[in-house]
Amino acid sequence: MSNSISPATTVQAALHLHQRGDVDAAESVYRRVLDAEPNNVDALHLLGMLLLEQGNPKKSETLLRSASTHAPSSGILANSLGVCLMRQARYNEALAQFQLALKFERSGVDVLQNMGEVCEKLQRFEEAIKYWERLLGIAPDHDEVRRLLASVLEDSGEIQQAAAHLFYVVCRDTAKERDVLALANLLQRNLQTEAVLSECRQRLSRNPDHVGLNQLVGCVLASRLSPTHAAQLSLPEQRELRLSAIAHLERAAEVRPSHLSYDLVGRNLMEIHCPEKAIVWFEKAVASNPAFAPAYECLGAALLSLGETDAATDAFERALKLYPRSPLANFELARLRQCPSEPTISQIKHELSSAKILRDDRILLHAALGHRYLSEEQPEAAWKHFCESGELKTDQEPRVCAEIYRADAIIESFPKARPLIRDNSSRPLSYKMIFIVGMPRSGTTLLEQILASHDSVTGCGELTFISSLAGGLSKRYGIEGGVPEASWQMSDEQTQALRHEYLNEVDRLLADDPLPAKKRYAIDKMPTNFRFLGLIRQLFPDSKILHVSRDPRDVAVSCLEQNLAWPFCVPSDLSTYIQHYQQIMRHAEELIGPDLLTVRYERLVQTPRDEIASILTFLGLPWRAECLRFNETKRAVNTPSKQQVRQPIYTGSVGKWKQYADCDTEFFQSIEPAIMQVD
Structure with missing residues (x-):
């Protein structure tokens, strides 16, 4: 090192290399300074931080402690040593260093941030919040600390305060997409x-x-x-x-x-x-x-x-x-x-x-x-x-399946639902509705794909329209009670308005169909619409109902495998749901009569030609060979069966439950009554 260049100037040159990303050259210069002046505090400090960045906390600690012995009143050095110790998960030692740093740098933003972070690691959340709020009093636009505060406040149940900090970041337009998503979730x-x-x-x-x-x-x-x-x-x-x-x-x-x-x-x-x-x-x-x-x-x-x-x-x-x-x-x-x-x-x-x-x-x-x-x-x-x-998935979900799905209330209100006898509007309707219902994973997607391969049928997928109409009845018309009680209290005018609202949305879906004039049927395949069959018959007395029935044991194991939402993801709740579903469908079959056809999944996959022919006869449609080649039909499928319906019919899923028979005998015993109903 030339005698004409001071150690301080050389250290600054090394720091410039360090900041530019040329760490090898920077390390070389720092070491040259230390060879000439072993107690150079700045070189010890900066080389220590460089080594920490490279993943060498032990070597970093040695250098930082050496620097601290020569500059014991340096808040910056104490803070750096605290960071080094925190990287090694030595949180109590790190806290002591940050406290020392704070003694010399009372308004140091970095020190306050680190104090908060180490307190969080030590689960001293109130102290962490105190330090971060103190920091924001000095630097209110410190986005990272607002993110940290929001996280701790959310964990503490202070949702509104957490949202306020993230909203501040978003309003500054410095937010990252993850901030926006986090805030949207908090607001929900x-x-x-x-x-x-x-x-x-x-x-x-x-x-x-x-x-x-x-x-x-x-x-x-x-x-x-x-x-x-x-x-x-x-x-x-x-x-x-x-x-x-x-x-x-x-x-x-x-x-x-x-x-x-x-x-x-x-x-x-x-x-x-x-x-x-x-x-x-x-x-x-x-x-x-x-x-x-x-x-x-x-x-x-x-x-x-x-x-x-x-x-x-x-x-x-x-x-x-x-x-x-x-x-x-x-x-x-x-x-x-x-x-x-x-x-x-x-x-x-x-x-x-x-x-x-x-x-x-x-x-x-x-x-x-x-x-x-x-x-x-x-x-x-x-x-x-x-x-x-x-x-x-049930951490925040209600677990009282019987109360939520209310089979008795649905059955009681079903006969009271008054069908719309006459649609007084002048709108022409070239198609009728088919509603496919059943348990999730019972074969409803397969059946829709088969029928959508017919040139007279359009598959609209799993529409949420019926459940949305049903859920909003009380609010819309001021009728006391929820679904299903509210449906039978509607006037003819209210019923007609709901029918038109539903059909307007289906019309929009069919607007892109290249051959709309040939379509005699449109399919709404939302399996859980079985809960609203009373309302469906009230709005669409001319509709056809296809009920897909499958061995409940195969339904259950398939639901569990496919990562479905509650109640289809917990064996005990799923068992309760299946029993209520079967109660409702037995009642529906008696009341709807010839406009409802139950399709057995097992027969559909074992003798597809015969079963498809029977279904088409029920719908009044001629045979089409394309229905057997349903896997070649190009259309969006947004259900867990999206892969299966791209393959030809197979029987490999029949009796699938048997491989699990010894895994949960209590569960399979609980749905034995449901098996009797299917058989």
Whole structure:
């Protein structure tokens, strides 16, 4: 080192190299300074931090402690040593160093942030909040601390305060997409979204291109289309909400194009069941950042819903290459029986042992493990993980299945529902409705795919229209009682209005059909509409009802394997649900009579030609060979059966429950009465 250059100047030159990313050159210069001047505090400090960045905390600690002995009153050094100790999970020692740093740097922003973080690690949450709030008094625009505060406050149940911190970040337009999603979820939980939406709209009126606010409004509006919230809206209101949500999200992506903003649009399009549109945005995301694993996951899910199994598999495999522990990719590939060699079962189990893994990811990984064990012919281990996945989904769900589904009330009100005798409107209607009902995983998707292959039938998929109309009856007409009691109190005019509202939405779905004039039937295949058959017959007395019945044991195990929502994910609740479903369907068969046909799944797959011919005769339709080639029909399928309906008919799922017979004898005994009803 030249005598004309001071050590301080040389250290500054090394720091410049360090900040530029040339760490090898920086380390070399720091060491040259220390060779000439072993007690140079700045060189000891900066080399210590460089080594910490490179993953050498022990060597870093040695240098930082040496520097501290020569500068014991340095708050900056004490803070750096605290960071080094925190990286080693030595939290109490780190806390002591931060307290020392705070003694010398009372208004140090970095020290206050670190104090909060180490207190959080030590589960001293009130102290963590105190330090972070003190920091925000000095630096109110510190986004990262607001994120940390929001997380701790949420865990403490202070949802409104947590949301306020994230809203501050979003309003500054410095938010990341994960901030927007976190805030949207908090607002859903707090159920105080109107004031926030009003504030967002006021701000957007002044700045229409504000990215964070457009994203927030889009996410909140999309969340209102979930079944629980949508039931409070009319069908036109739901449609307007859907269009508005997409418009806000697309506006944000146009203003600030990035893989994250594209991914956010795609995720919300999937939430509102628009996979074709979602694919466009996920493809934009991976084109913008080919290393972004989450977009490949979601792209795979969207492609799978459209029957593009090979392309979906490729997308999931790409996600796993980038992030081997990807929960969704692991689950879907396992379900497709295309389990990758990495991660192994033991690796996934190790991941599940981590306390840091998110609840939703834990659910998917348990389900993925279940399928992994199935592929290795270990049904007992598979059953255990399927059940653990299901139990995790019931943390915040109501568990009183009998009260929620109210079979007795549905049966009691059924005869009282008055059919619409005459539609007084002048609107022409070229098609009639077919409603396919039954248990989830009973074969309803297969039957719809078969019938949608007929040139006189259009399959509309699982429409939520009936449940939305039913759920909003009391609010709309001011009728006392909920569903089903409210339905039989409607006037003819109210009944006709609901019928038209439903048909208007179906008309919009059929608008893209290339041969609408030839279609005599449109299918609404929402299995759980069996709960609303009274309302359906009231609105559509000329409709046909197809009830798909399957061995309840096979239904049950298939529900558990497919990662369905409550009550289909917990054996005891599922058993109760099956019993209530059968009570309702026995009653419906007696009342509806010749307009209801029960289709046995087992007969459909074992003698498909005969069964399909009988169904077409019931519908008054001629035979079409295309119905046997249903797997060649191109249409979106957004149910867990999306893969199966792309294959020819097979009987491999009949009696599938037998491999689990010894895993939960109490459960299978509980549904024995239901088996008797099917037989």
